[in-house]
Amino acid sequence: MLEKNTDGKNEYILQCEGISKAFGGTQALKDVQLHVKPGEVHALMGENGAGKSTLMKIVIGLHKQDKGTITFEGKPYQVKGPVDAINAGIAMIHQELNPEPHLSIADSIFLKREDTVGKFFLNKKKQNERAGEILKQFNFPYGPKTLIKELTLAQVQMVEIIKAVSSDARMIIMDEPTSSLDSEETDHLFRVIRELKAKGVAIIYISHRMDEIFQICDTVSVFRDGMFITSAPLAQISRDELISKMVGRKVENVFPKVDCKIGDVVFKAENLCGKGFKDISFEVHAGEILGLSGLVGSGRSETMRAIFGLDPITSGKMYLEGKEIKNKNPRSAINKGICMVNEDRKNFGLCLLRSLRENISLPNLPKKQRGILINQRREIKECEEVAKQLTVKAASIEHEAFSLSGGNQQKVVIAKWIMANPKLLILDEPTRGVDVGAKSEIHSLMCQFAAKGMAIIMISSELPEIMGMSDRILIYHEGSINGEVTRAEILDSTATEEVILAKAFGGK
Amino acid sequence: MLGKIKAKSAHNDSLRMLMGKYGIGIVLLIMMVVIGIMEPAFATSNNFINVATQVAINGMISYGMCLAITTGGIDLAVGAQLALTSCVLGVTITNSGMNVWVSCFIALLVATLFGLLNGVLIAKFNMFPFVVTLSTQLIIRGLSQVISGGKAISLTSDVFKNIYSGKFLGMPIPIVILIIITIIMYLLLHWTKFGRYVFAVGGNVNAAIASGVSEFWTKVGVYTVSGFLAGVAAIIFTAKTGSAQSNIGIGYETDAVAACVLGGTSFAGGIATIPGVLMGIFIIGFIYNGMNLIGVSSYYQSIVKGCVIIGAVLLDMVMNKRNR
Structure with a gap:
């Protein structure tokens, strides 16, 4: 089935040529290619937003390319969705596994292609027998009737892989498969990958973990800003080369960063631990913008959510202006002067159905009362002032939040925290999903706030943004801080994107 | 030129908002005119006072229901609360011979505590x-x-029966209670911190928590108020019938939900207005009253009520189309 064609014509199992894809005005992919051979483990690498996921979504039919052709096993390939893709022979194991917890293993394996008696009735017996045989082949320790919810995450993932193989997948895409596995489980996964390889199954392996890439993969394709950069056998490329290929661009000084007077320490964290981060210590000063860099899922947002009181801190101490503090919930953080703009604006930022006024004053109501009633005249006046200060573009503060553009919504979120007049403002991905104009306005606002003596922590996954705006950058790697660079180092080019990215990948 | 277009679209916007907010008032007016033409006895001040007195009971329950729905929930216990409060009144006043006001206080306390229990x-x-x-x-x-x-x-x-049949400044006491509670509820929902938190928790609970709102206390508050208002409704109801029974209030939650929905309360949470709910309460009242006057049998009344609710909600959906 999968013999290599000796004349070399059909050496590749998957060929993507000249693929382009735009979402609205953003060009997510520009004329990219990808060539995967049967029986190889092919790594896809690139920064967040480089286009890897978009390309994979096109391959499994979740998106449709604007331009370009895909050939699978020598035949033109065009699918309408993941189920279609599985039938064609391509399966994807998603980073966040989402199987039905109440299904049995057998039901899960045969989902959407059940054995039936007649048209409607499931043939459970036959299905369980078949599933049992397949599970035995993989030495899986549970029987076909076990429910998915009784399995560990690693085992669920294995079921997904078994499901893919049993549906005769000739190519399996794995998106960050080891992100939630421990080292033993990872080893087991790698054994299975090698077995699949031996059977001629091609594997596309997306991961940020450099060590794993070199351990398990044969070939790597690098993407950057929606473009294909290079493809090479991993034996012929070094770690440093790989990082420089992923970064590749110059830092442009398009950021309105103004150097402010850096004052006293406002906030200090000592050995903070919690879910997703450990042993985090840092200080942030008045007038300083502290950038947190690192890969998605490296624990930056988790740390900040815990400091803001949204998630628990298991150990460690925090100090605000020298006094030790604890934040049981966001209310206690807000009262002390710590505010946070969440990365997920829709879920944690705004009540979209309510007016701008209500959204802006929501955290500030205790200060706006006259007796037990809200002083609405004062509320309206102050909301209008802060909306004007932040150049929110809306006809009236009585309009509902959903009627605004993403950039303006973000300004409303910032407005509500500025009204609270925080000592420490945490901004998690403040310019995500924001158009270019509003983006630079938000950057200018950050500088204004810093100039007034506010301490600012900014999380950003965009390296140019974090390098352009920060006085100091802490780099996270797998839940810990793995290095720090200063603005001076950035300006004299001793700290380049390569340096930061290398630290984010766990290097020195 | 551009400015003009913008001004025009802003005008359309405000018209839409106006219609979205007060569309239900138009439904109410049309209904009153139609019933008034069919049955002249409808449009008399006597009849209006009669309706207002009758809707006071559903009014109390509907305001509580409105809070529950706005936080994304529902309070189905209100009908039973009516029965329990009524029985507490009967037992304390008739069987134990307690002072009427002490007894009312105890009854309200019981209703409020059960509301609190729901909330917790x-x-x-x-x-x-x-x-x-x-x-x-x-x-x-x-x-x-x-x-x-x-x-x-x-x-x-x-003294107790006087709560329903008595007058204060020439107005039946149930109407006075309805007016007072309406004003209090209006202030509570639209002018206090608690009201804003109700909207925020119902609109987007995560954003509310991330803005320092306590989901726990907001929800507990909502069901406690709902319990209290059911208690008030029960006092009026029992004073009206002069009899405490354990089988009253069955199906009252339906009328309350209907009044809320008619008044623009969103089942998705986060949207409601007290004037809207008040209009909803009166629409339900006029449906009963108008059809009784015209002489429609109660079997058909139920059908008509269902149709009017669906029609009003559909109308609301069409007018607020851009909101969804």
Whole structure:
């Protein structure tokens, strides 16, 4: 089935040529290619937003390319969705596994292609027998009737892989498969990958973990800003080369960063631990913008959510202006002067159905009362002032939040925290999903706030943004801080994107 | 040129908002005119006072329901609360011979405590309001049967009956209570911190928590107020009938939900206005009253009520299309 064609014509199992894809005005992919051979483990690498996921979504039919052709096993390939893709022979194991917890293993394996008696009735017996045989082949320790919810995450993932193989997948895409596995489980996964390889199954392996890439993969394709950069056998490329290929661009000084007077320490964290981060210590000063860099899922947002009181801190101490503090919930953080703009604006930022006024004053109501009633005249006046200060573009503060553009919504979120007049403002991905104009306005606002003596922590996954705006950058790697660079180092080019990215990948 | 276009679209916007807000008032007006033409006795001040007195009971319950729905929940226990409060009144006034006002205080306290219990169960254990209030409803009705022995207790106290039939400044007392509670509820929902938190928790609970709002206290507050208002409704109801019974209030939650929905309360949570709910309450009242006057049998009344609710909600959907 999968013999290599000796004349070399059909050496590749998957060929993507000249693929382009735009979402609205953003060009997510520009004329990219990808060539995967049967029986190889092919790594896809690139920064967040480089286009890897978009390309994979096109391959499994979740998106449709604007331009370009895909050939699978020598035949033109065009699918309408993941189920279609599985039938064609391509399966994807998603980073966040989402199987039905109440299904049995057998039901899960045969989902959407059940054995039936007649048209409607499931043939459970036959299905369980078949599933049992397949599970035995993989030495899986549970029987076909076990429910998915009784399995560990690693085992669920294995079921997904078994499901893919049993549906005769000739190519399996794995998106960050080891992100939630421990080292033993990872080893087991790698054994299975090698077995699949031996059977001629091609594997596309997306991961940020450099060590794993070199351990398990044969070939790597690098993407950057929606473009294909290079493809090479991993034996012929070094770690440093790989990082420089992923970064590749110059830092442009398009950021309105103004150097402010850096004052006293406002906030200090000592050995903070919690879910997703450990042993985090840092200080942030008045007038300083502290950038947190690192890969998605490296624990930056988790740390900040815990400091803001949204998630628990298991150990460690925090100090605000020298006094030790604890934040049981966001209310206690807000009262002390710590505010946070969440990365997920829709879920944690705004009540979209309510007016701008209500959204802006929501955290500030205790200060706006006259007796037990809200002083609405004062509320309206102050909301209008802060909306004007932040150049929110809306006809009236009585309009509902959903009627605004993403950039303006973000300004409303910032407005509500500025009204609270925080000592420490945490901004998690403040310019995500924001158009270019509003983006630079938000950057200018950050500088204004810093100039007034506010301490600012900014999380950003965009390296140019974090390098352009920060006085100091802490780099996270797998839940810990793995290095720090200063603005001076950035300006004299001793700290380049390569340096930061290398630290984010766990290097020195 | 551009400015003009912008001004025009802003005008359309405000028209849409106006219609979205007051569309239900137009429905109410049309209904009154139609019934008034068909039956002249409808458009008399006597009849209006009559309707207002009758809707006071559903009004109390609807305001509580409105809070529950706005936080994304529902309070199905209100009908049973009516029965329990009524039985507490009967037992304390008739059987124990307590002072009427002390007895009313105790009855309100009991209703409020059961509201609090609903709130704690819902907010503390994150259970579905539908399931919680469906269950506590059984408990509450059972309790009312236990304390009344399943029999009707007649209330002969004139002081007590005066709560329904008496007048204050020339107005029937139920109307006075309705006006007072409407004003308090208006202020509570639209002018206090608590009201804003109700909207925020119902609109987007995560954003509310991330803005320092306590989901727990907001929800507990909502169901406690709902319990209290059901108690007030029960006092009016019992004063009207002069009899405490454990089987009253069945199906009252339906009329309350209907009044809320007619008044623009969104089942998705986060949207409601007290004037809207008040209009909803009157629409329900006029449907009953108007059809009684015209002489439609009660079987058909129920059908008409269902149709009017669906029609009004559809109208609301069309007018607020851009909101969804």
